[in-house]
Amino acid sequence: MSTAVKPRVKAPAKASKGEIFEVKTLVNHEMESGQRKDRQGAVIPRKIIKKFTARYNGRVVFSCDWYPSISSNPYLAFNIKADESGTIQYVWEDDDGTLYEAESKLAVN
């Protein structure tokens, strides 16, 4: 999509201690693989999100590297174990260095 990249996150607002919960994320991004050519035959330069990181109160709890075969508008779901109240930050890192960020708050009881 040609519009601004806007990541979306769906995570629970509260959880009990020790609970394993699921976080769902979706980001609109064209994920141009760098393998395609335009009508004139010129290679369309690669532009993908190459890294995703989730930090739970500053601690990395999930991260992954992405490669050109990831679909556009990538969806990612993963699990985190709740142990303390706080903030979870999500960062998508683009090829050009741009960071797309989102966060969610979690209350643990």
Add this chain to the structure above:
Amino acid sequence: MKIKASALGALAMAAVVTAALPGAAQNDQGEKPSFLRNEYQAVKPEKANPLTELISGYFFRSRETQALQDDDFLNPGFLWVEQGQDLWSKPEGEAGKSCADCHQDAAATMKGVGASYPKVQPDGKLANLEGRINLCRTQYMKAPELKYDSDPLLALTAYVRHQSRGMPVKVAIDGTAAPYFEKGKEFYYTRRGQLDFSCASCHETNYGHYLRADFLSQGQSNGFPTYRLKWQKLGSLHRRLEGCVQDTRGETFKRGSEEFLALELYLAWRGQGLPVETPSVRQ
């Protein structure tokens, strides 16, 4: 000898049973579409409809594709719906107006509108939602037309049609719409392309069968604009129609052309009663 004969009989029976099992073939995702699992909901069509039951394209797709549509968060089509929501209240053009200035809250004013398009406009011409949006832009907003299948037009179309999600498709085919309806019907049954296929060749007589690796649906339009995994983005019905005509190895028509508009009206009527699914997700 006797034993041999009955063994042969059993073999023959087994062959018949295998042939009759439609589930023998699987799609490339390794999961049978729910149509083949006999897990689908059909809508009873009107008397004049040539189909005996109306089945949304949703039931011809794999469980994985259905799951993408079922969860609004997973469904990437909502990226466009959200963009459309932003555009709805954004003033554009010389008149300095936005859609919301005339139509206020889309959730109220646009409810059911998407289910009733394409519709004949006051100027006597048939327009689909895309056309109507562009009509509003040029006439009232004094803004340039949006390009067919451009992201902003897809976004607005999806946003407006999404307001009718779950409502049955119901289009007017009488009066001024009648000639368009007839034209659309003629298009549907006209064989074209090097392969000499009409729309009906696949979507009326052969839905529920495989055409090589492609599992044929009824070609219903209730989910458009649809997020097609092959496209990796949302796309209009006319983009799909263009693909269909190209698949027959025929010369295609322009998106937004009168031919495709008439066909869109006829298709909507063929699926009259099916719930709007916008934004749907397809293979």
